[in-house]
Amino acid sequence: AQSVTQLDSHVSVSEGTPVLLRCNYSSSYSPSLFWYVQHPNKGLQLLLKYTSAATLVKGINGFEAEFKKSETSFHLTKPSAHMSDAAEYFCVVSDNPGKLSFGAGTTVTVRA
Amino acid sequence: EPEVTQTPSHQVTQMGQEVILRCVPISNHLYFYWYRQILGQKVEFLVSFYNNEISEKSEIFDDQFSVERPDGSNFTLKIRSTKLEDSAMYFCASSPKSQGVGYGYTFGSGTRLTVV
Numbered sequence: 001a002q003s004v005t006q007l008d009s010h011v012s013v014s015e016g017t018p019v020l021l022r023c024n025y026s027s028s029y030s031p032s033l034f035w036y037v038q039h040p041n042k043g044l045q046l047l048l049k050y051t052s053a054a055t056l057v058k059g060i061n062g063f064e065a066e067f068k069k070s071e072t073s074f075h076l077t078k079p080s081a082h083m084s085d086a087a088e089y090f091c092v093v094s095d096n097p098g099k100l101s102f103g104a105g106t107t108v109t110v111r112a
Numbered sequence: 113e114p115e116v117t118q119t120p121s122h123q124v125t126q127m128g129q130e131v132i133l134r135c136v137p138i139s140n141h142l143y144f145y146w147y148r149q150i151l152g153q154k155v156e157f158l159v160s161f162y163n164n165e166i167s168e169k170s171e172i173f174d175d176q177f178s179v180e181r182p183d184g185s186n187f188t189l190k191i192r193s194t195k196l197e198d199s200a201m202y203f204c205a206s207s208p209k210s211q212g213v214g215y216g217y218t219f220g221s222g223t224r225l226t227v228v
Binding site for chain 2: 036090096
């Protein structure tokens with residue numbers, strides 16, 4: 001069985017400061033992990049994915065995430081937040097091809 | 113960049129009516145999916161589809177739901193007799209592979225279904 005826990009339902013940061021979104025997963029097998037972002041009234045956009053290659057994954061818009069098997073974590077970071085980063089972020093795990101399990105989401109607010 | 117297109121973006125229907133949600137996956141993708149997100153809840157898997165048949169479905173995907181790929185481009189989700197609890201955002205997704213390095217899912221913008 002696979003599941004995801006996003007540890008923060010809401011994160012508020014100032015523009016230009018780092019962003020950290022925390023995600024822990026559980027999986028019976030070697031999982032694939034993803035981060036998706038959803039801007040208001042938009043679809044789910046893939047930020048980055050881990051599929052058993054390098055443990056530090058770089059994504060779009062300056063985001064990156066590190067897969068830590070010992071901690072069963074896949075936290076998302078960005079060194080400097082931009083106003084356009086305000087959105088909802090979903091951590092997603094898949095150890096069953098085709099079936100994704102989503103976290104509850106983290107809403108990011110960016111203060112000017 | 114290739115996109116998954118969903119229509120309509122919003123649909124309001126009366127309880128008991130049939131609805132068809134439409135999706136055009138990315139043209140060279142082979143695997144197709146439907147997910148839904150009830151307001152305030154997690155995104156949930158409904159069904160996966162490959163080679164013109166259902167690969168896997170969740171317990172949510174009961175007999176009132178069906179999927180079809182009627183031609184080479186469209187992928188549809190039909191809800192036969194809608195209930196109030198079917199109100200949700202429905203996302204279509206497609207992927208070129210089912211697993212392995214390089215695979216990934218592209219999601220559409222969603223159809224917001226409201227059952228009244």
